[in-house]
Amino acid sequence: GDSVTQMEGPVTLSEEAFLTINCTYTATGYPSLFWYVQYPGEGLQLLLKATKADDKGSNKGFEATYRKETTSFHLEKGSVQVSDSAVYFCAPLPMNRDDKIIFGKGTRLHILP
């Protein structure tokens, strides 16, 4: 069945560093791809999405590009801030909408001032 693998954390960076969180998936067909973020003490919220190959999702300075050839959707940010400290979840949504969204295990990000 469909599955997702994202890099394990925690990831610790200094403020203004470049961030990459890797995510790869296996799926039948072409799922929609999402990144969700969970700030401390809160529920998950949608960060960005891409619904077809080569689409780039972006929000709050974060970007991710739907790479069909490598089945990847890596999350990037050019200059992280302390407020970006959170847990990030990669989540493919299968083409068959009777199937459910799949969440990766999450990557905890710590940004040091």
Add this chain to the structure above:
Amino acid sequence: EAQVTQNPRYLITVTGKKLTVTCSQNMNHEYMSWYRQDPGLGLRQIYYSMNVEVTDKGDVPEGYKVSRKEKRNFPLILESPSPNQTSLYFCASSLPGGEKLFFGSGTQLSVL
């Protein structure tokens, strides 16, 4: 304001004492779901509901019950809680197709 409301936020109970965690959404969403979040295991789905009176098991349904008598409410019931159900629980809802899930703020449950 569009939101998913869970109660309580924190709950400490003892083994075997029945409890209910409530979930309500004000967005008229058909789809609702319960997840548990555990360290190293990420988010796992317990039960979900595609619409009123329609519920299905997720990946880890054992020890839980749900009901969907009204569109807005989707309570999670633990008939006889055990310590291995100590976890952080989230309710979520979306329109059909699941393009964007809205999550509650979570319920931290401790079963002693």
